[in-house]
Amino acid sequence: MAAPREPEVIRDKAAMRAWSRRRRAEGKTIAVVPTMGYLHQGHLSLISAAAASADPVAIVVTIYVNPSQFAPTEDLATYPSDFDGDLRKLTSTGVVDAVFNPPDLYVRGTDRRAAASGGAVSCLEEAAGDGHESWVRVERLEKGLCGASRPVFFRGVATVVSKLFNIIEPDVAVFGKKDYQQWRIICRMVRDLDFAIEIIGSEIVREADGLAMSSRNVHLSREEREKALSISRSLVDARTGALKGNTDCKQIKNKIVQTLTETGGQVDYVEIVEQESLVPVEQIDGPVVICVAAWFGKVRLIDNIEIDTRS
Amino acid sequence: MAAPREPEVIRDKAAMRAWSRRRRAEGKTIAVVPTMGYLHQGHLSLISAAAASADPVAIVVTIYVNPSQFAPTEDLATYPSDFDGDLRKLTSTGVVDAVFNPPDLYVRGTDRRAAASGGAVSCLEEAAGDGHESWVRVERLEKGLCGASRPVFFRGVATVVSKLFNIIEPDVAVFGKKDYQQWRIICRMVRDLDFAIEIIGSEIVREADGLAMSSRNVHLSREEREKALSISRSLVDARTGALKGNTDCKQIKNKIVQTLTETGGQVDYVEIVEQESLVPVEQIDGPVVICVAAWFGKVRLIDNIEIDTRS
Numbered sequence: 001m002a003a004p005r006e007p008e009v010i011r012d013k014a015a016m017r018a019w020s021r022r023r024r025a026e027g028k029t030i031a032v033v034p035t036m037g038y039l040h041q042g043h044l045s046l047i048s049a050a051a052a053s054a055d056p057v058a059i060v061v062t063i064y065v066n067p068s069q070f071a072p073t074e075d076l077a078t079y080p081s082d083f084d085g086d087l088r089k090l091t092s093t094g095v096v097d098a099v100f101n102p103p104d105l106y107v108r109g110t111d112r113r114a115a116a117s118g119g120a121v122s123c124l125e126e127a128a129g130d131g132h133e134s135w136v137r138v139e140r141l142e143k144g145l146c147g148a149s150r151p152v153f154f155r156g157v158a159t160v161v162s163k164l165f166n167i168i169e170p171d172v173a174v175f176g177k178k179d180y181q182q183w184r185i186i187c188r189m190v191r192d193l194d195f196a197i198e199i200i201g202s203e204i205v206r207e208a209d210g211l212a213m214s215s216r217n218v219h220l221s222r223e224e225r226e227k228a229l230s231i232s233r234s235l236v237d238a239r240t241g242a243l244k245g246n247t248d249c250k251q252i253k254n255k256i257v258q259t260l261t262e263t264g265g266q267v268d269y270v271e272i273v274e275q276e277s278l279v280p281v282e283q284i285d286g287p288v289v290i291c292v293a294a295w296f297g298k299v300r301l302i303d304n305i306e307i308d309t310r311s
Numbered sequence: 312m313a314a315p316r317e318p319e320v321i322r323d324k325a326a327m328r329a330w331s332r333r334r335r336a337e338g339k340t341i342a343v344v345p346t347m348g349y350l351h352q353g354h355l356s357l358i359s360a361a362a363a364s365a366d367p368v369a370i371v372v373t374i375y376v377n378p379s380q381f382a383p384t385e386d387l388a389t390y391p392s393d394f395d396g397d398l399r400k401l402t403s404t405g406v407v408d409a410v411f412n413p414p415d416l417y418v419r420g421t422d423r424r425a426a427a428s429g430g431a432v433s434c435l436e437e438a439a440g441d442g443h444e445s446w447v448r449v450e451r452l453e454k455g456l457c458g459a460s461r462p463v464f465f466r467g468v469a470t471v472v473s474k475l476f477n478i479i480e481p482d483v484a485v486f487g488k489k490d491y492q493q494w495r496i497i498c499r500m501v502r503d504l505d506f507a508i509e510i511i512g513s514e515i516v517r518e519a520d521g522l523a524m525s526s527r528n529v530h531l532s533r534e535e536r537e538k539a540l541s542i543s544r545s546l547v548d549a550r551t552g553a554l555k556g557n558t559d560c561k562q563i564k565n566k567i568v569q570t571l572t573e574t575g576g577q578v579d580y581v582e583i584v585e586q587e588s589l590v591p592v593e594q595i596d597g598p599v600v601i602c603v604a605a606w607f608g609k610v611r612l613i614d615n616i617e618i619d620t621r622s
Contacts, residue, residue: 017507107502130588133451134469134503140444158445159504166505191418192445193470194477196328277441 007061007096009087013167016100020060020168023097029054032170034161037063038080039089042205042213046174049202051095053172060168061090062100068124068132069156076123080218105163106132122152136162136193138185141278145181145291146302149268157182158189165195173197178204178212180289180304184278204303206232212303224297230263231292235305238290242307247284260294268293268300275306284309318372318407320398324478327411331371331479334408340365343481345472348374349391350400353516353524357485360513362406364483371479372401373411379435379443380467387434391529416474417443433463447473447504449496452589456492456602457613460579468493469500476506484508489515489523491600491615495589515614517543523614535608541574542603546616549601553618558595571605579604579611586617595620 010016020030031050035043043061050059063086070076083101090096106124109131124132135155141147142154165173175183183201190199205213210232211225220228234256246252249272256270273280275287287308294301321327331341342361346354354372361370374397381387394412401407417435420442435443446466452458453465476484486494494512501510516524521543522536531539545567557563560583567581584591586598598619605612 013505105505128451128590132503134447134449134500136445136447136504138445140439163503163505166507169507189445192443192474193447194324194416194474196477196480279439 004091005094005096006091007087008098010098010100011102013102013105016060016098016102016167017169019098020058020170023058024169026056028056028058029172030060030168030170031057031172031174032060032062032164032168033174034062034064034164036065036079036215037086038082038215038218039063039086040205040213040215040217042176042178044089044093045205046176046202047090047093047096049174049200050172051093053174053198053200057172058097059095060098060100060170061096062164062168064100064102064105064160064164066105066156066160068106068122068159069153070123071150071152072121072123074123074150075216078219080215100164100168105160108132122156124156135159136189138188138192141181141185141188144273144278144280145269145271146293147181149293154182154185158185161186162189162193162195165197170197172200174200174202176204177201177306178214178303180291181278184276210236212301214301216299216301219299220296224264224299227263227265228294228296228299228301230259230265231294231301231303234259235290235292235303239305239307242284242309247309249280249282249284252284252290256290256292260292264296266295268295286310315402316405316407317402318398319409321409321411322413324413324416327371327409327413327478328480330409331369331481334369335480337367339367339369340483341371341479341481342368342483342485343371343373343475343479344485345373345375345475347376347390347526348397349393349526349529350374350397351516351524351526351528353487353489355400355404356516357487357513358401358404358407360485360511361483362404364485364509364511368483369408370406371409371411371481372407373475373479375411375413375416375471375475377416377467377471379417379433379470380464381434382461382463383432383434385434385461386527389530391526411475411479416471419443433467435467446470447500449499449503452492452496452499455584455589455591456580456582457604458492460604465493465496469496472497473500473504473506476508481508483511485511485513487515488512488617489525489614491602492589495587521547523612525612527610527612530610531607535575535610538574538576539605539607539610539612541570541576542605542612542614545570546601546603546614550616550618553595553620558620560591560593560595563595563601567601567603571603576605576607579606597621 033046109129136158187199238252253270257267270292272290275289289304289306291304344357420440447469498510549563564581581603583601586600600615600617602615
């Protein structure tokens, strides 16, 4: 355990970039861990991965709740936050050098009408005027899974991550594989747009009972939380079954949907897709991932499990 | 006049980035001039602007005909090129340090079907598979003017410029104001995505008779070239008129359309728009730009003139 060391808190873009360039001039690798705050063990495992990525390394954790990845109907207003608590947790890791916590990352326009219908609409944008209007899209990978029910989500994610990359200029960035589609999208974006950044995908961290860690778990009642365990249980069961030869995806998906529904969940999707392309498969005969999104009460939870029957 | 100095020719992305980082480590500002080659005086004026932008400066000229900004119906196949001639011209400037001339900048997929109808389709993309799929769009500014008749154009431009920025990591980039909408789009993209790059807009360079310089001019017959002078003449006349008080945009546009049509041009558009937002105006009472696109024979030419009746 490293000694407590309080990270420098930086709120300004130019100051952040200058900080990063100074560290690089000192010969350090810059590793960034983008988060929306309300940190838990899952985030801390991303930080551990960042710490292990290079030596010497300067670690920046970003804490920013990005409005452009939320639709107006979603939970931007109630997304949990606790900056002081986050800072204590980051200090206790002993390895975080800076926290980038900007008040806002977007140029806001003067025309506050919502964007014209037909196009994607987030909590950020306006129809006309001089506000933010540049977007990064990963057009195939963004479409399925969470992209189907959250059409502005990955556009917002890819755009804010591009901005953070341009501000911080990291050599390494760590993303959690819990947000599996997000991780694959960022990898594809980095490849396609030639960012000079290595992306590390970090394994899911679970509570002792199997629930995947998420900042949104705090909104679950005790009863909902208990029911939500059906997600990880059904994924582990599906994996065990597949490794025993039950590789028919329709059957596997039906069983997961049934389990989740019976325990009181409302399924958004259950999909079995190739790990890199996220293209749905009918039979498990290569590296796939089962992805689930389901509502328990007012909380939408996601989880996934990788399976490779060949390994 | 500087002494002839042959630029280093670099074809590989990683080598380009390494070159750029070495120059920066030497304390030089990196200035990039993106081109599609077949260089003329207009390009050389961009290089002069790059040379004047900082001291010491390392200048990179990129020569790459970007397939993703051409629709399949457009002139990608016949776009003129003369790499040896370009290199001689760049050498003669005495100020260009490197030429980035990659064979290809995109990851090509294995599925060569064209993209599904409904979406934008360029000479690059595929419907499925693992090829390039990440795009940068500047959603409002890309819509009008050239964007109306060339729906994939600015998506391709913003994307390839993002890639070049990420590969070369310049401090300064120079764009010609002949491609007025392109220049404004790049400025907006840099602002919105937080690229740490200063964009310089460089004035239009014209032939002695007024024709705006363009690599495509080489495709004009002598007769077409003579006729095409009606573009710059009508723009200058419109500006002179506006400064004398003829500020009604409908009248001005009608007159330009009439002149171009009478001289045998086929008008794509004539628009009078605000300089920053590119929003059409009805009356000239602030900084505007008149933008024209017209076909003469098989060549599509663009030109523009800035007007500010208040200055």
